Amino acid sequence: MEKLSFAEIDNTVNATLEPPGRMYWTVVALLFCGVLVGAACWGWQILVGIGAGGQNSPVNWGTYLINFVFWVGIAHSGTLISAILYLLRAGWRNPIARAAETMTVFAVCTAGLFPFIHLGRVWMVYYMLPVPNQRTLWPNFQSPLMFDVVAISTYLIVSVLFWYTGMLPDFAVIRDRAAGVRKKIFTVLSLGWTGRYEQWRHYSRGYLLFAALATPLVISVHSVVSWDFALGVAPGWHTTIFAPYFVAGAIHSGLAMVLTLMIPMRRIFNAQRIITMHVLESVAKTIVFTGLIVGFAYATEYFIAWYSRNSVEMEVFAFRSTGDFALQYWIMVICNSLVPLLFFIKRIRTSIIWLFAISIAVNIGMWFERFVIIISSVARDFLPHAWGDYAPTGIEYGIMLGSFCLFFFLFFLFVKHLPSISMTEMKELQHQAGAHD
Amino acid sequence: MTNHDTHITALFADDAQAAEAVSALRQTQWPVADVHGPIPSQAVSEALGIKKSGVGWFTLAGGVFGFFLGYFLAVFTSARWGLIVSGKPVLSYIPFFIVGFEFTILFSVLANVLGLILLMRLPANRDLPRYRPECSADRFGVVVGCRQAEAPEVRRFLTELGGEMPGQADTQRDS
Numbered sequence: 001m002e003k004l005s006f007a008e009i010d011n012t013v014n015a016t017l018e019p020p021g022r023m024y025w026t027v028v029a030l031l032f033c034g035v036l037v038g039a040a041c042w043g044w045q046i047l048v049g050i051g052a053g054g055q056n057s058p059v060n061w062g063t064y065l066i067n068f069v070f071w072v073g074i075a076h077s078g079t080l081i082s083a084i085l086y087l088l089r090a091g092w093r094n095p096i097a098r099a100a101e102t103m104t105v106f107a108v109c110t111a112g113l114f115p116f117i118h119l120g121r122v123w124m125v126y127y128m129l130p131v132p133n134q135r136t137l138w139p140n141f142q143s144p145l146m147f148d149v150v151a152i153s154t155y156l157i158v159s160v161l162f163w164y165t166g167m168l169p170d171f172a173v174i175r176d177r178a179a180g181v182r183k184k185i186f187t188v189l190s191l192g193w194t195g196r197y198e199q200w201r202h203y204s205r206g207y208l209l210f211a212a213l214a215t216p217l218v219i220s221v222h223s224v225v226s227w228d229f230a231l232g233v234a235p236g237w238h239t240t241i242f243a244p245y246f247v248a249g250a251i252h253s254g255l256a257m258v259l260t261l262m263i264p265m266r267r268i269f270n271a272q273r274i275i276t277m278h279v280l281e282s283v284a285k286t287i288v289f290t291g292l293i294v295g296f297a298y299a300t301e302y303f304i305a306w307y308s309r310n311s312v313e314m315e316v317f318a319f320r321s322t323g324d325f326a327l328q329y330w331i332m333v334i335c336n337s338l339v340p341l342l343f344f345i346k347r348i349r350t351s352i353i354w355l356f357a358i359s360i361a362v363n364i365g366m367w368f369e370r371f372v373i374i375i376s377s378v379a380r381d382f383l384p385h386a387w388g389d390y391a392p393t394g395i396e397y398g399i400m401l402g403s404f405c406l407f408f409f410l411f412f413l414f415v416k417h418l419p420s421i422s423m424t425e426m427k428e429l430q431h432q433a434g435a436h437d
Numbered sequence: 438m439t440n441h442d443t444h445i446t447a448l449f450a451d452d453a454q455a456a457e458a459v460s461a462l463r464q465t466q467w468p469v470a471d472v473h474g475p476i477p478s479q480a481v482s483e484a485l486g487i488k489k490s491g492v493g494w495f496t497l498a499g500g501v502f503g504f505f506l507g508y509f510l511a512v513f514t515s516a517r518w519g520l521i522v523s524g525k526p527v528l529s530y531i532p533f534f535i536v537g538f539e540f541t542i543l544f545s546v547l548a549n550v551l552g553l554i555l556l557m558r559l560p561a562n563r564d565l566p567r568y569r570p571e572c573s574a575d576r577f578g579v580v581v582g583c584r585q586a587e588a589p590e591v592r593r594f595l596t597e598l599g600g601e602m603p604g605q606a607d608t609q610r611d612s
Contacts (some may be wrong), residue, residue, distance in 0.1 A: 005575065006475060006574060006575030007574065007575050010574055010575070130510055130514060132517070136517075137518065138513075138514035138515075138517045138518060139514060140514070140515070140518055140520075140522055141510070141511035141514055141515060141532070141533060141536050142515065142522050142523065142525050142529050142532055142533075143522070146536075147532075147535045147536065147539075150507075150535075150536055150539045150540070151535075151539050153543075154539045154540075154542055154543040157543060157546070157547075158542065158543065158546045161546055161547075161550055162546075165550070165553070169475070169573070172573045173475075173573045173574065175573075176570035176573045176574065177570075177574075187562070191559040191560040191561065191562075192559065192560045192561035192562035192563070192565060193559075193561070193573075194473050194561065194565065194568040194572065194573075195473045195474050195475060195572050195573055196471050196472070196473055196561075197471075197472045197473075197474065197477075197478075197481055197482060197485055197487060198471075198487075198557070199557045199561070200474070200476075200477040200478075200482075201477075201482065201487050201488075201489075201490050202490040202492050202552075202553055202556040202557050203477070203553065203557065204477045204490070205489065205490035205492050205493060206490070206492045206496075206549055206550075206552065206553040209492065209493060209496050209545075209549050210546065210549060213496075213542050213545050213546055213549070216538075216542065217539075217542045220535075220538060220539065220542075224535060224539075231523075424475065424476060427475055427476045427575075428476045428477070431452070431476055431478075
């Protein structure tokens with residue numbers, strides 16, 4: 001690890017908060033236009049009804065659920081990096097922990113929109129809250145969908161609080177260097193943080209507890225998401241492997257998104273000395289690990305289908321790899337399981353272009369994984385006369401575009417207005433390495 | 438402890454020096470009013486004799502409360518439904534564990550935050566007058582209380598320990 005003084009760390013991070021140029025605002029404006037496209041499509045759907053989307057019997061869960069699961073998955077590696085690797089004292093996480101946490105918060109916000117979109121009559125959303133509706137019916141907590149409401153809401157609240165708490169000392173650094181309105185804003189945001197040892201005493205303990213609580217939470221959240229499917233009696237869904245399979249897949253996709261975001265970020269902000277090649281390489285190695293788990297899960301699904309001798313189960317899995325959605329299936333297998341194996345080669349995992357390209361491939365593959373899981377099982381259910389196909393409509397594509405633009409729009413705003421690299425954690429890392437001054 | 442009417446802040450380049458200064462000051466009649474730093478430091482905490490934070494008790498209490506609240510909510514709402522869904526009993530205690538678990542985490546974290554706010558006494562803007570901005574960057578600030586007449590002596594003592602004396606480091610006692 002390169003030696004950096006505390007001042008160099010502060011200077012590098014504070015430089016990211018300099019007033020942005022025209023190019024930045026152009027990109028932000030374009031992303032905002034994408035958000036407006038998504039909002040307009042959603043508005044149209046509310047106006048004409050949920051039929052504006054391509055979801056119909058038997059495929060009642062289409063891109064809205066695919067994107068929901070995709071974005072929840074993206075969120076997960078943020079918590080892996082910020083909480084689980086914090087507990088494991090993996091030093092390489094420190095430079096990217098803040099950006100990964102931010103990714104978590106924005107990805108959960110984006111994911112959280114999709115149940116609203118999929119409701120159709122969005123004003124009925126209060127049916128999901130633990131209050132009786134006008135027919136004095138309460139939500140049914142035996143339903144995995146209600147587990148999901150509780151889990152995702154908890155995840156969002158915990159992620160936001162964890163994120164904000166982690167930024168307190170960094171807000172103080174910016175406050176102490178700022179002037180005018182900015183100083184006032186950061187004085188409020190930093191809550192008067194002064195780095196008193198009485199504060200550090202409680203903060204360090206509280207942050208550790210945050211990490212300890214976020215760790216089981218992140219595992220539970222995607223397990224609960226997987227049970228949306230696994231508790232349904234549909235071939236290809238009703239299986240106990242879903243929870244670990246989904247958790248590994250979520251971390252796989254999230255790590256790929258970390259690379260997708262970090263590689264341009266380190267270049268744009270000249271943060272190569274902080275987000276070093278060692279950090280990116282460590283992410284790549286973790287992607288190899290999660291890719292192997294995901295590949296193993298794909299193989300296990302086929303083995304269990306064959307071993308069960310259940311004809312419907314075998315039919316569904318044969319359909320996945322050879323039927324109408326075979327293209328999506330093979331994109332999934334190649335991008336998620338085979339392409340990441342290239343990271344075994346050191347030259348590839350230390351090449352920025354390869355890292356970026358493979359991260360994009362994994363993102364695409366993981367989106368298609370959700371497509372294959374969600375669509376193929378219900379498209380080929382138990383009864384052949386109930387079989388059907390599914391293709392997204394323009395409205396769904398518009399909403400999907402809007403969701404991607406929303407995520408990147410929020411992230412772009414974040415990196416220029418809040419510290420995208422944790423100065424405190426970087427200083428701690430340097431201090432542990434004995435590199436201070 | 439002497440009555441003191443002013444505070445002097447010395448800045449140290451690293452935590453080991455700051456810890457050494459704190460230990461030395463504890464042998465004198467001048468109390469260490471505060472130590473500020475950009476990162477937590479084991480050496481400084483030990484020199485100050487800081488005990489483990491009690492925030493965990495808040496977290497534990499929140500978790501226990503959340504677990505029972507989650508379970509209660511699931512049981513209560515199901516009892517109000519009174520319908521058998523998916524062949525499960527009306528009161529399906531095993532699936533309700535998921536609600537109990539999520540509420541455990543949620544309320545643990547909320548209580549953790551509440552504990553932090555109360556114990557750290559946030560917002561703490563009243564601390565800012567005695568604080569040097571260098572302490573959020575790369576310096577460890579040791580704040581010493583003393584009488585105005587003793588200030589030169591305290592400064593000399595701190596300088597000998599390696600402390601830097603930034604301009605206007607003395608702050609009148611605000612109470």
